[in-house]
Amino acid sequence: MADSFDDFLPEALRFRSPAPLIDIGANLTHESFNRDLEAVLQRARAANVTKLIVTGTDLEHAEQAVELARRYPGLYATAGVHPHDASHWNASMARDMAALHKEPEVVAVGECGLDFNRNFSSPQAQERAFEAQLGLAAESGLPLFLHERDAGKRMQQMLHAWRDDISQAVVHCFTADRATLYGYLDLDLHIGLTGWLCDERRGHHLRELVGAIPLERLMLETDCPYLLPRNLPAKLKGRRHEPALLPWIGREIAHWHGIGEARLAEATTATATAFFRLPHTDSEGLQHG
Template identity: 45%
Template sequence: MNTYIDIGINLTNKQFNNEHEEIINRALENGVEHMILTGTSVKGSRESAAIAEDYPEILFSTAGIHPHDAKSFNENSINELRKLLKFPHVVSVGECGLDFDRDFSPRPAQEKCYIAHLELAVETGKPLFLHERAAFKRFNEITEEFISKLPKAVVHCFTGTLEEAEVYLDKGFYLGFTGSVSDEKRFKHLEEVIKYVPLDRIMIETDAPFMMPKNRMSRDQNRRNEPSFLPYVAQTIAHFKKISVSEVADETTETARNFFKL
């Protein structure tokens, strides 16, 4: 069986309440050996770290504040995240960045919060788990100020253009791809992106319970995504690159293992 690493799942989401063990077991049965739980707030980062601690060497977590939640950022936030990042199973700073698509938090608050995360990554040396949506220009202006000092970084759930992918690759960043790669209506352009991006700069993720792969949805009406569906993401990437699923599985797993030091 092929083995995989899901670099981004939202296991603290209410859609997974009281189902953690079942979700994890189904993932393991489908070859998803490791899963990284995404921290999107101080509270959520604490919860993710606590869950991951209960499944050593299977689950890991990140610590950060999603731009949607940047309005909650205060003088104590970074200290709380810093404490979490001292745990070996908390492997990354984030999710952090800018989201000018929804603007759930004011843009100045998002920028202040993002800069604080970049400083924290420089301080701790732990890699960055980045979010950028409809904010490419400003996101890169801010990031560029830190680029010479930053540890490794992955732009997760990438749905941008080929030109944007080229800029991120030139910065040395990695790109995370979800089930969106199989959405031929909204994200047809990602086929061109996948063909261009070197396989050793790609990681895969479900972003569960969101971003259900379209090549999975035809099988049932359950629209909730989960990490056991990660192989469907790998299948689409293999199809676009005209290589075997095993090659995608092996390479993305090795890349993620090295990136997060699992």
């Protein structure tokens, strides 16, 4: 039986942002959301997370993301092929992706990029698929939703070659070092931060970098169901991350940025609204079920 809207999150994890938030990276097509998606969206709304960008990481999940965006007001989709799946890229997929990019629910090309950490697809296959998707972004005029791991130098080289042809790009779930961050900012890119910053084992270095990211370049995301913050004040059964916990990430980032929660929420929401060209009115946000 699915958990109800009210009883899934412990009281200590029922956060509410002082200003509306946008989660720019929610993997809501993941099977863990199949049983209670409407309750997940209700909890997000209760937390004042008013819009969600549903990540499409391959053709199947991009199509599912578009369907969710059609069904639920306040949801939008990205459409791309993750570097892990780059070996599957072919001409047919390129045509299908180009068609998806014409759908009004799709607000970015991606998730695409380079991942030389795990190399589930070869670096050569990753670069080929990424180059093709840079071309699709230039053709469609849509912004890019980027993934990069241990490939900052090569990513910057490829983006530099295309920078005059693409509109905007966000490096989602940024986890790299200061030099890589500055390289992306020099390319006039946006940066997405997640609960990785809340991980004292792996994300501690990000706390010193937060203040270097201008607010007009910064956006927030959960990357749910992954990257559950490790420093939450209570245990979460199942350990599945969800958008309702985004205010906790915002609180942490605001602290390390040296500003108030409300200011961070207002700034990052304004940045995401402009970047993804979303409606400005809250009437276009998540609705109560």
